[in-house]
Amino acid sequence: MTSRDRIRRMFEHREADRVPLNEGPWGATLERWRREGLGNGDYIEFFGLDRIGHVGGNTSPRLPRKTVEETDEYIVQLTDWGATVKNWKHQASTPEMTDVTLKTGDDWRKLKPLMAMADDRIDWAKLKADWARWQAEGAFVFGGGWFGFDVTHSRMVGTERTLIALAEDPEWIVDMWRTQLDLNLAILDRIWDAGYRFDALSWPDDMGFKHGQFFSVGMYRELLKPIHRQAIEWAHRKGIWAYLHSCGDVHPFIPDLMEMGLDGLNPLEVKAGMDPLAVKREYGDRLLLHGGFNALDWYDVDKMEATIRRNLPILMQGGGYIFATDHSTPSNVGVEDFRRIVAVVKEVGRYA
Secondary structure, eight states, X not given: OOHHHHHHHHHTTOOOSBOOBOOOBOHHHHHHHIIIIITTSOHHHHHTOOOEEEEOOOOXXXXXXXXXXXXXXXXXXXXXXXXXEEEESSSOOOOEEEEESOOSHHHHHHHGGGGOOXXXXXXXXXXXXXXXXXXXXXXEEEEEOOOSHHHIIIIISOHHHHHHHHHHOHHHHHHHXXXXXXXXXXXXXXXXXTTOOOSEEEEEOOOEETTEEXXXXXXXXXXXXXXXXXXXXXXXXXXXXXEEEOOSOOGGGHHHHHHHTOOEEEOOOGGGTOOHHHHHHHHTTTSEEEOOBOGGGTTOHHHHHHHHHHHHHHHTTTSOEEBOBSSOBOTTOOHHHHHHHHHHHHHHTBOO
């Protein structure tokens, strides 16, 4: 059974030969794995994980990029989103945003024309090569986008400024969200019309943090839910699934996401307060779950094995589940640790 067959069955809530495994290590984790035997190889093939492809394009305003500072430890760059960000080179962390170009509604109105669709937003040569490889490998393919709260606060405006604007000037932020969505869907429509069919629409929109959410359910329903609804309806009109990556504790939003027909949810962040087993019990017959194994525990392989043997048989019942951490594999997990975890999942996650 190919990865595409396996994952499609999970979206259909049907059992397969085994639970699919898909995981994304941090860059620092890959560096460690390369030192410990991976070399220049493909970690997906090395560990026997499932193949997933992503198609999309550049959805930013495409502002000029610039390296502001670089050392052996970190790099500071001005991005095409208009933000100045600092990234560590050899440690896993989220970027630190130190400044932004876009600070007011007037700034946005000047920038908005740069968000127009253009054919060169898509790397057609890379898409053609990737597509041929994915078809040969039997990969499941997502059409990927980035729109809504997550990209706005983390790449364009900044968290505090975005949250204040949601209360004081919501028209500005909602106009950004609608413009982002229009561009994302225009890119994916162009790819689709060129003959590249994908299996699902995916997008990240982190709405939670540790044991809380960035905004209320009421604010979500008024401002952001219409954006999500439009994306989900777009996917369903194409006959494909809609899949959301939303970090943090997003329990309060799940009923609204289900009402709109969302098909898949990731990463079920246990360390932030999510309870994957509770979500499975309430929504598992309709909602594909992906993730839900606390990344903070993966260095302790004995503990992880016990958790997998306890939780995976519940999560995998009736299909509808893809195994992964509750975000990304941290760099304290070595090659042999990860190899053992994969072996346990393939043992426990096999359907009769």
